[in-house]
Amino acid sequence: MIKSIEKQRNIIDFTLSSLWRRKGKNLALLVVYTLVVFSLGSVMFFTQALKNEAAIILRGAPEIIVQKLVAGRHELIPMASAQTIRAIRGVEAVKDRLWGYYYDPIGRANYTLMVPEGMDLKENEIIVGAGISRVRQVFRGNALLLRTYDGRPISLFIKGILSPESELLSSDLILISATGFRRLFGVSGDDATDLTVTVLNKKEISTIAAKIVDKLPDARAITRDEILRTYDAVFDWRAGIMIAILAGAVLAFLIFAWDKAAGLSGEERREIGILKAIGWETADILQMKFWEGTIVSLSSFFLGVILAYFHIFYASATLFEPVLKGWSILYPEFRLTPFISGYQIAILFFFTVIPYTVATIIPAWRAATIDPDVIMRT
């Protein structure tokens, strides 16, 4: 047993010296490989953390949201529709929601205005999200100047700033009274943006949603389950950046594997020939190549995973920020909670370490089984 361990250590010593002889090529390989693991790991950590966070905090979202559609676009819904919905058996409560968007030419940002339920706000009072406070440099007690739908300026006094901890939810929010909202956007008292429905038996949510659409054919019903599944689906591996980065990583591995499988370099083949000529067995050479693959891939794996972790959870996913930010002026500042699991690390390991290690062994096995005399003469 000790002899066998000692043998493996000798092989590792030799492999490391051999790798160091071609240090330029191998260091470049290590950097590229680490970057592949880093990008895959970053996307994996980022999407998983967002998915988990959304799943936990959006559990409190309305059970059913009913929105009117006109020509495929979301329109204001008449309050009278609430009566139609209330008449459906199993419906506990129907409430109207008033919310909308406001483009602020001064801050050049889009805000979400919302009328909160059960919050005592006067007509000219608002509560703003931390992002708006940052972008417009307005604080508690200041006034925010907005323009009504007919171009008249109105001054709204900031009663408070929403907690920065909830920026991922409320960065661009302006909470305003119902009267203030209607005055700003010219929405009549008979209309609401949409309706929220609470159901008595939670198992019947989808049935009630179907009944609502049946009674109001020009409306759509979005259930809480669909909201939660949306966040699960948009950050799925099939979606956007995940597939782009996965494709990049797979292509990178294809190049690695092709490079390795296409055969060893003349120098490497000569090395194998000499080793066989001085008495190394085919099994020893395979072990050496196995260690070569393991050293490169494990080192890159550890470096890549650790760097990805710090990038996402401690550097606020800086490299993804330009994509997430896009054209937004108002961008929430948030730090994600590190939801990581052994499953994620295992997937990353099998996607990165195993293919490379296998790819290094096959051509070495082909070279190691040829007569050393033939190898050294070629």
Next chain:
Amino acid sequence: MRKSDGFLLFIGGGILLLAAIFIQAHFVTRANLPLFQQKAEVVKSLGLTDLCLSTEARYTRHLSQSDWHAAFQSHPLALDHFPIGSIIGPPETLTKPHDQIH
């Protein structure tokens, strides 16, 4: 020190660091639970439906409330105008049919 010892130390250090990450992540997640509770309360009291990830367009601000098949918006194959569209996929509501086919 032998080269193999250096390598084994490096791998051992990597495993230890990975384990430390797991332990740290576990404790940070546990410590953040009250914060999640607080955020869930905000969602419930304000009746929110979406995370504020990007404010560049209304369908990226409210992913779950986007329009159905509006031009340049929301459709899986529609030409997307905004960079965020390269990150996020189509919302769940798009994958179900509009009406029941009788």
